[in-house]
Amino acid sequence: MRKKGQIQNMESISVMIIIAILIVLGIVFGFNQRTADLKIQRTEIKEIDATGIALKAGGLKEIKCSSAVDSGAVCFDYYRLKAISEISIPDEPEYYEYYYGLFKKSQITVNMIYPDADAETITMYEYADSTDQNVSTSYFPVIVYEPVTKKNVFSIMEIRVYS
C-alpha cells in the first residue's frame, strides 16, 4: 500500500515537472518572439528615419541645382556637393553641429554612376562615431549636375542610419 502511494506521488511529481517544462518553454518562446519583433520594428524605424533624412538632404538649398529639372527629380550641383562635403565634417565643428542637427547619426554618400565610367563617390555628411555596426542602409536616385560639362549624372544617394 505504501509503495503504491509512493508511485502515485512520483506520477504527480512527473506531471508537474512536465507542466513546468512546458510553461518555461512557452515563456522562452514568447520572449524570443518579442525580441525578434522589437528588432524588426527598430529596423523599420531606421528606414523611416532614412526617408526623412533623404527628404532633408534633397531640400538643402546650398547644394540644389540652380535650374529646375523638368521631371521634378532631386538635383544636386556637383561643385556645391563637393563644397558641403568639405565642411560637414567634425574638424569643422561650427558647420558640423548644424548638419548634425539635420542628419543626426547617419552617413550620406552620393555615388555617381552614369555616364562616367570612373564613378565618383562624394561623402556629403558623416556622423563622427560611425564605427557602429548596427546600421540600416537606404538608396535614393538623384541627379548630380556638372555645370562645366553641362551633364546630368545618374547618381544614387546612399543613407546609412546608425542606432
Added chain:
Amino acid sequence: MKKNAQIEIAGLIIIVVLVSLVLLFTLSININKVKNVVSEQKTIRHTQLRERFGPVLLETTTDCSNKNVRELLIDCAFINQIQCGALDSCAKANQVMSTITEKTFDDFYVFKLEVLKNDAQLNGINVIENTNPPRCGDEKYTETQPAYTNIGSVYGNLVLVLTQCY
C-alpha cells in the same frame, strides 16, 4: 484499477492535445505577423527607389552628343534621326537603361522596366528584367513616369513603367 489507469491516460492525451493546439495557434499567428512585417519593410525600403528612379533616369545625360534618355526615347518613338556612332537612338537608349538598372538594383530588388507608346510596348526598346525567367507575382507595385505627353498631337504619349515585384 484498470479503469483508473485508462482515465489517467485519457487526461494526459487531453493535455497533450490542448498544448499542441495552443502551440500551433501561436505559431500560425507569429508566422503571419512576420510575413506582414517583412513585406512592410520591403515596401518602405524600396518605395523611394521606385518612385525616384524614373524621373532621374529620364534626365540623365548620355554620351551620345549630350542627349538625355528622354530625348533618345522620344527620337526612338517618333522621329528616328539621332545617330550615336553605329547605334540609333533606340539601341543607345537600350544600352544606357540596361547599364543604369544593372548598377542600381541588386538581385534582391526584382523589377521590370518598360517603355510604352500609347499603351503598347515601344518598338526597338527591350523590356529590362533582372530575373530569368521573370517572376513577377501578384504582389507588385507599378510606377509610371511620363516621358512625353502631348494630348492631341500626332505623337501621342510615351511613358516609362517600372514594376517592382515581391
